[in-house]
Amino acid sequence: MALRIAATKSLRASTTASVSRRAFSSLDRMQTKENYEAVLQKFAEIRACAVLRTPTSEACPKAMQAAIDGGFKICEFTLTTPDCLDHLADFRQKYDGDVMVGCGTILNTEDAEKAIDAGSEFIITPVMLPDVIEWCAARNIVCVPGCQTPTELVNAYRHGAPLQKLFPGVAGGPMWVKAVSSALPFLSINPTSGVDLDNAGEYLKHGAASVGLVAPLFTPEAIATGDWDQIAKNAEKVMNNVRPVGPYIRK
Template sequence: MALRLSKTLLRSNQHVRLLSTDRMQSVENYEAVLDKFAQIRACAVLRTATSEACPKAMQAAIDGGFEICEFTLTTPNCLDHLADFRKKYDGKVMIGCGTILTIADAEAAMDAGSEFIITPVMLPDVIQWCKERNIVCVPGCQTPTELVSAYRHGAPLQKLFPGVAGGPMWVKAVSSALPFLSINPTSGVDLDNAADFLKNGAASVGLVAPLFDQAAIAAGDFDKIAQNAAKVMANVRTAGPYQRKK
């Protein structure tokens, strides 16, 4: 009886371990994602009001030079579009998912093919879930305290959101005082100041409204999005690659 019980418990524990490592990524994949962020240093962050506009806008950003793209869950049919772009550009353009608020959101994003996870606020449970699975999680933070907390919970990049007074100089001050952080501003970054953030301590930046001009999208002027992308990526390249924090 005791032996049968022990075997049952063993099988149960094995099942728990299997469940705890679902959607596991390799260490090599984890490192490759961070290397891509360090090399490219800019991510196109897309929100559109309609499902129809989403793939057209993101395609324009890629045509303009972006190699890291984030689809956000606030966009209708976000995960369908994410899956389509992941299949189309696998190995060429890195595709991630943002506005993740729960572990269930993160699971759905990974099932759709997301290569990294972005949250709008600091969510320790999501960070930990990602850390256990070698998934790069970039959580939203607004203060130095939140940035450090995200780092201590296991986030290798920390998203600065929303923008703060001082912009690049704020990033410079915080990076100087807390040099172990790898800050990713995604608000307050525009087509002209992206390199300023990078040259003053930011690891990478996210481009949202300045890249994806909503008036241009509404008018179907996706050439404007491609032009915005080309302009900001030329700006970003002047900063050179980022030296990753180990």
């Protein structure tokens, strides 16, 4: 019986390894190491990403254009936005080499494939998804997975995520990031909830590698009324708080 159990465990392990090998044997959508490094360097230099969700397709490009006009150089289109990938592709073509565009709310490798095909330069997940992280890591694609606890942040790092998204926000704000960054200095934390127009710089000063701006940048009121000028003003205020902190020293 013991031998049978051992054999079964061995077979399961072998099957799992075989599936894993098949998953990565055909590395379609492979990116270059240089591209991977360029994406990380852009995050390190700019340190702030505009994260957009809109209830209508029509509002999406207008809102993101306003954020870019206000100074943002990194933009994330989320799959919860209607026609997200079409808008992402348009902005990638329009701003290629100037503004870096990525895709968020990625929940599986199929989502990641579609995002990369549309021109996404990085992948963001709302939660810690090892299969997506490993799929990206095998292809030199920067993946920034959503994490809530120090344990999840470390696990994301171990699976191959060079940046770790802190989502949703945690009590303690910048001081929480400082405590975790001090204890786990190999992490590069990207808070993307709880960051507003005034405290973005504080997060960076207290150890965050970069930050993501969602509702405080793209306020529901501005989206609903089409007040793109207000979004541009919000973006300008954020970037004025971020730029003085300077570049992030990559790890």
